[in-house]
Amino acid sequence: MCGIVGYVGYRDALDVVVDALRRMEYRGYDSAGVAILDGNGSIAVERKAGRLANLEAELAETGHFAGAAGTGHTRWATHGAPTDRNAHPHRDPSGKFAVVHNGIIENFAPLRRELEDAGIELLSDTDTEVAVHLVARAYAEGPTAGDFTGSVLSVLQRLEGAFTLVFTHADHPGTIVAARQSTPLVVGVGDGEMFVASDVTAFIEYTREAVELGQNQAVVITADGYTVTDFFGNTAGVVSRPFTIDWDLAAAEKGGHDYFMLKEIEEQPTAIADTLIGHFVVDEQGGRIVLDEQRLTDQELREFDKVFVVACGSSYHAGLLAKYAIEHWTRVPVEVELASEFRYRDPVLDRSTLVVAISQSGETADTLEAVRHAKEQKARVLAICNTNGAQIPREADAVIYTRTGPEIGVASTKAFLAQIAANYLVGLALAQARGTKYPDEVAREFAELESMPALISRVLESAPKVRAIARELAHVPTVLFLGRHVGYPVALEGALKLKELAYLHAEGFAAGELKHGPIALIEDGLPVIVVMPSPKGRAVLHSKLLSNIREIQARGARTIVIAEEGDDTVRPFADDLIEIPAVPTLYQPLLSTVPLQIFAAEIAQTLGYDVDKPRNLAKSVTVE
Numbered sequence: 001m002c003g004i005v006g007y008v009g010y011r012d013a014l015d016v017v018v019d020a021l022r023r024m025e026y027r028g029y030d031s032a033g034v035a036i037l038d039g040n041g042s043i044a045v046e047r048k049a050g051r052l053a054n055l056e057a058e059l060a061e062t063g064h065f066a067g068a069a070g071t072g073h074t075r076w077a078t079h080g081a082p083t084d085r086n087a088h089p090h091r092d093p094s095g096k097f098a099v100v101h102n103g104i105i106e107n108f109a110p111l112r113r114e115l116e117d118a119g120i121e122l123l124s125d126t127d128t129e130v131a132v133h134l135v136a137r138a139y140a141e142g143p144t145a146g147d148f149t150g151s152v153l154s155v156l157q158r159l160e161g162a163f164t165l166v167f168t169h170a171d172h173p174g175t176i177v178a179a180r181q182s183t184p185l186v187v188g189v190g191d192g193e194m195f196v197a198s199d200v201t202a203f204i205e206y207t208r209e210a211v212e213l214g215q216n217q218a219v220v221i222t223a224d225g226y227t228v229t230d231f232f233g234n235t236a237g238v239v240s241r242p243f244t245i246d247w248d249l250a251a252a253e254k255g256g257h258d259y260f261m262l263k264e265i266e267e268q269p270t271a272i273a274d275t276l277i278g279h280f281v282v283d284e285q286g287g288r289i290v291l292d293e294q295r296l297t298d299q300e301l302r303e304f305d306k307v308f309v310v311a312c313g314s315s316y317h318a319g320l321l322a323k324y325a326i327e328h329w330t331r332v333p334v335e336v337e338l339a340s341e342f343r344y345r346d347p348v349l350d351r352s353t354l355v356v357a358i359s360q361s362g363e364t365a366d367t368l369e370a371v372r373h374a375k376e377q378k379a380r381v382l383a384i385c386n387t388n389g390a391q392i393p394r395e396a397d398a399v400i401y402t403r404t405g406p407e408i409g410v411a412s413t414k415a416f417l418a419q420i421a422a423n424y425l426v427g428l429a430l431a432q433a434r435g436t437k438y439p440d441e442v443a444r445e446f447a448e449l450e451s452m453p454a455l456i457s458r459v460l461e462s463a464p465k466v467r468a469i470a471r472e473l474a475h476v477p478t479v480l481f482l483g484r485h486v487g488y489p490v491a492l493e494g495a496l497k498l499k500e501l502a503y504l505h506a507e508g509f510a511a512g513e514l515k516h517g518p519i520a521l522i523e524d525g526l527p528v529i530v531v532m533p534s535p536k537g538r539a540v541l542h543s544k545l546l547s548n549i550r551e552i553q554a555r556g557a558r559t560i561v562i563a564e565e566g567d568d569t570v571r572p573f574a575d576d577l578i579e580i581p582a583v584p585t586l587y588q589p590l591l592s593t594v595p596l597q598i599f600a601a602e603i604a605q606t607l608g609y610d611v612d613k614p615r616n617l618a619k620s621v622t623v624e
């Protein structure tokens, strides 16, 4: 997740900006840069791939950039590899404008074409660069000529997607113009100095007075004040929220939570929304799914006769869900395999096999080796990954990025949910290429995905209830999880979360398997968490699972049931009921997983464990 800062005031801007970037390092980044206005009509820019230390070393060599205004950026690559050339700030050809950006400009392709047709040479692979060129053109001629703020506003009106943008101009050293649409931007209000930043950690050392901007708002800051407008320059009806920061720095990084994982659970609606951005492009036929780095042609997508999904841990559980969606939508057979097992059993792979490799880190050794094995066998590989520039996407033939920003908690939460969404994009891309779904059906499924962020937010509202149940159960020795169909991988994921965070014995079962052995585990008071399917979509499954619950309740289990809102048939069998919104079957895991994450985190916290760093575990497992 990129980190952005802008400063105008009386201090040394370079010091302020670099300090701010250091404090935002926790957001994760792969390159960093600064632009400092000298006050005499020039902007000095330095940017470097890699750690902030690389940028600082470069700055030490070039000499200190003096000035009382500037911007800084840490980049988490989305469009274009993490290189010096793609690092921010980006400038226009005159070198007068500089921009830093967080997010994705969805319509960058036609804008880039428009600029290239006008003879402008773009120097990076980023979507960001188009913004600075467009603003420079609006400033050079036309109705906003010579008007810095007006030029920025005129371009904001043309941009689609999710973005925070911060512009500076060498001839206006006392002014910074920034804007947000969907991604974060806060203003820091100082005495004789003003800040804009991705989050308050950037300026918490200098001021505790802040203003949160609303959606689609722009802000102009000078050392003495700020003005918030909409993208058309109107102030009337534009509401921003002033607040006083009462967190210390450590709490501020975690959004006020005790742990990053808790923040990451809350970030899931945004993680899904960001992952979907740009993947559905409207065209004459109504629209189509596009991948990020589409190095597989439609012809190739049509010719695959088999799909393998390989992954580890939570990513494997997300992979299990891919099978339901891809087989249902495309009728192509899908096998899901633990990456650590895959290459040792000589799987049947050839040119007509698509291997989908899912990895948050993109560096997991087992998954990487599975990818290499698949490629040796001439299979084509599509990676689903959260880390741009990591090894797995580099070696894959095509990529979909889960754009969740860095996941700092060791236990996967937001990346897991985003992987499910990405799997469904793969399924839809295959269905579209193979003609197993009509364009309007693909569009409908994509709209379902787009409705998920709001529904996940609703599930998050049930957190207090889930936490109360968790606290009651914190001292039990075992918890079982049951699910059927897409509820089964959810049960596995719920059990994994509890094992790794709370060090409890937990098992996930396909509910139908219970009678074949595990039911012997049931005893008085044993908590069993049941993920109920919808009573509508899969009525048979629903009634089968009701029978399973009856069986375990009769043997004394305490049942904690996650069920669709309005599912009254389940009430008599639920000692505790957690309701989630009704959605089509395939989408339920995006909702039913959330209470299980909260449950595991709360038990771990009650037992006094560090949920961000469970014992014996690493975030990225680079050994086989």
Ligand code: F6R
Residues within 6 Å of the ligand: 312, 313, 314, 315, 316, 358, 359, 360, 361, 362, 363, 364, 367, 410, 411, 412, 413, 496, 497, 500, 619, 620, 621
């Ligand atoms: C569990 C968890 C792990 C990872 C697994 C794969 O919460 O985070 O099971 O899912 O180690 O990691 P990636 O996705 O980075 O390949």
